[in-house]
Amino acid sequence: MKLLVKTFHGLEEVLADELREIGANDVTPIKRAVTCTGDKEVLYKANLHLRTALRVLVPVLKFKAKTEDELYQNIYKYDWSAHITEKNTFAIDAVAFSDFFKHTKYLALKTKDAIADQFRDKNGQRPSVNIEKPDLQINVHVSHDQFTVSLDSSVESLHRRGYRNPHHKAPLNEVLAAGMLKIAKWHKDIPLIDPMCGTGTILMEAAMMACDMAPGFKRKHFGFMSWADYDKALWEKIHTEAENKIRYPKVNIVGGDNNPQAVDMAKTASLDFRLNRQIRIVRSNMEDHMPPAPRGMMITNPPYGERLTKDNINEFYKKIGSHLKKNYTDWQAWIITSNTEALKHVGLRPDSKYTLFNGPLECKFVAYDMFEGEMKEFKKKINRTKRRIDS
Template identity: 50%
Template sequence: MNLVAKTFHGLEEVLAKELEAIGARNIKILKRAVSFDSNKETLYKSNLYLRTALRILQPLTTFTARTETELYDKVKAYNWAPYMRNDQTLAIDAVVFSRFFTHSKYVALRVKDGICDQFRDSTGIRPSVNLHRPTLMINVHVAEDKFTLSLDSSGEPLNRRGYRTKDHPAPINEALAAGMVMLSGWDGKSPFMDPMCGSGTIVMEAAMIAAKMAPNLKREEFGFQRWNNYDPELWAQIVKEAKEQIVQPEARITGSDIDLRSIDVARQSALDFGLKQFINFSKMPFVEAIPIGKNGVLIMNPPYDERLKNSEIAKLYMEIGSQFKHKFTGWDAWVISSNSEALKLVGLKPAEKHTLYNGALECRFQKFSMYEGSKKINRSNGPRRNMPKDV
């Protein structure tokens, strides 16, 4: 079967490598998605193991329609009997980018009517809708007049690992956080820090990577477990193998933040999820953070002056650059921010730049390599030492 894994813009290649690692075939990078060929085992593994995936979809049919009648007729004409019975339930999730159809809820309603009316005409009984725990979650994607109808094998979005138990003013998506850790090239063994960790999402994802823990190992249920062809024995074996792969991390992983409430939330989440022993959390302002070893990786998600208001945003970003230069020699420091002007105030030349999206905000994810010695050579005096690279 052909499947599509949805992800964030900028993480498609990371996701493709993850898919290759679990045995997927015919991998193709799409826009905010990756398609691949799969058997049932790989379908199950993709939901369990993929850190940067948001949903795993199984496309069923594509067609064109420009009116609600065309849409209804083509949905009703498709044979839904192999996927559900009339005593089961469904829910429709529609994403619409079209001048012909402007309301996603109305599209979802017409798709639901087409499916239910087919069962009514053939059996006399219509399936019912269950928005919370349906037998089938059907994803509808509309691009102008092109419709793609897919089965959603994930149910709840895959970024909902289960460790985020309390609200935080500006959390970062778990799949995005995992993608940032993977983009950084961190080896899972060297020191890892987030000195503005908030509720701990980035360090939680780093800890799971270091422990080789499947990100969705503690999820209670996936959509495919309600499908008629679900194989519980195969799933149990895959889960068993995933548990056996977990190791004690070699890396020192720390998260700190100036806000005590955020640290309390992070500690409780790590404790509830079984990761507390892998992460050291502390209440600490960024200016007091010091490296926990040599040649580590630091990733931080500072305020953007977007959702979180900070009247001293310029001062904050200049301080970030100063701290990197004076304390983190030998480290790779990564910063994500939607504020491009503030990023310039870091005062360091980025070694890498990636465009990512944190929600609706277009962000730059930039790497600052704090070399122990300058890469530039002074031909008369030899290499210059102990000079972090900056401009």
Template identity: 45%
Template sequence: MSKNFKMVATTMFGLEEVLATELKNLGAQDVKPGVRNVSFSGDKGFMYKANIALRTAIRILKPIKTFKVFDEEDLYNGLQKINWENHMTADSTFAIGAVVNSKFFTSNSHYISLKSKDSIADYFRHKYHKRPNVDLKHPDVKIHIHIQKDLCTVSLDSSGDSLHKRGYRTSTNIAPINEVLAAGLVLLSGYDGSSNFIDPMCGSGTILIEAAMIACNIPANINRPEFGFEKWEDYDEDLYYIIQDSLLKKIINPHHKIMGFDKAPSAVRKAKENIESANLTEFIGVHHVNFFNSIKEVFGPTTILFNPPYGERLNIDTEEFYKKIGDTLKHGYPGCKVWFITSDIQALKYVGLRTSKRIPLKNGDLDCRFVRYDMYEGSKKISKQE
């Protein structure tokens, strides 16, 4: 029987609690949120399950060694003490990623990766007179070095490529939203498929696809061509397909509408291509509509969630643009819960509506706010009395 071991799922700033909830719901043990990561325990089958199903994880790491480091020599020597033949052979290809946050290391992450590569290659050369080759694009084993203050944690990256690469996105617009962030926004909004869902500025359709996968309970990474663990020496293909089949059996059909608008015909076309690639065409409708000329046409409770242009993507009058968002919501979308993300935090005052929630997030290097507006039928005063 497979034994439990510690793992770490990395994520984006602001999504740690969302990821922790995902892990608990999936059956993880010892779940502890950190900064941009969540640690947990599970067995090999759960590692496969986490990679296939988690929506807000970027990587699933399996730590294999932790040791103290104060300089590059400590790093080199510490890596030499790991029994690397338990994880790879001299004929394997490998790649190393590094994250460094320590006053003891003035060198950058790239240099730390090179120093680590030299140590592992020398380990095999001294012991077996042959060294494994580096393959940055498609390695057999991906190794993750994390140095925090005086502590180095060496992990195997079970995901391979970042888990935001779902495998469904074939077409993109300028600055498309990251799939992990898109899923995080949908989960933060509380949307679970029990209401209508509208993305009124849908671009290439990422938010729509992530919302539909949540509504249908489709595993986030079911469309990926492969995971890193599939090349490991202990990969259990039968177990992998048992886990995958058990997740596929839990898929359901949504009972509410999921739809997107965009004023650009090219965006509508790209969204439809991506939705088809994700096998979700029957669940999502995309329409060539300018949000500012639209009104709510669906019956029942509705969640509106979007990623309007901001930062480098916004080449128009900020005050006018955000005022039009507020006016359109007020006059066209009564009774809706509205969420959107922006890095232009000052521009929110032009919306002319009071936020009921403001959640700090990061979109790449941009500091953002994910805000909620509750649109009442009639006046707010009358709605509260009712």
């Protein structure tokens, strides 16, 4: 079957590598998604194992339409009884980038009407709509006049691992945090620090990676579990295999934050996932947090400036740069921020730079190689460490 796996802009290649690792074929990165092919096992593993995926869609229908009637007729003609019966529930999620269809709610309504009318015309009954927990979530995507209609095998976004209170809006998405760790090529043998960890998203994603814990391991429900062809035995086999792979190695993952509530939430998350031995979190200011090892990696998400004035935020980023230069020799420091002006005040030349999106915010994810003496000698140290880890 064909799969369309959604992700954030900038993480397409990372997601493509993940899909190849679970056995997907014909893997092709596109804008904010990756297409591939795979069997039911790949579909189930994609939902369980992919750290940089937002949702896994199965395209079932493609057509062109410029009018409401053309949309309705194409949806109506497709045999929806292959996926649901009149006793099931369904919901429509619509996304539109089109001059012909500008209102996604109306687009979803016309799609719903076409499906309901098909069932009513055949047997006098129709399935009900259930927005909260449908048996079948249908995704409708239109670009200009090109429609792709897919079955959503995830339903709830895959970034919801289960370690965060769903009512708490964290500044960093879990999928983005995992993608950042993969872009930085962090490995469990490399000491990791986040001195502005907030509720601990980067720390949690790193610890789950270190322990080989599947990101969807704690999830109780995926959309495919309500499908007519759901293979419960296959899913239980895949889930058991994932459980048996989990290990709890000794790692050096450290976080700090000056917000006591955020620190408490981060500690609670690590306890809930039994990762409290892998993660050490303390209450501290950024400039007081010292490296826990002679060499390692810092990955952090500092304030972008929403709560600070322009002068204060620039001064804060200058303080970050000074702290790195003074205390983090032989470390690699990665910073993500949407405040490119403040980033200049770090006062260091980035060695790597990526464009990523944190929700609607375009961000720069940059790396600084902190060294003392000649760059050539510093790179030799880094290469020796990488060779040791790879071997």
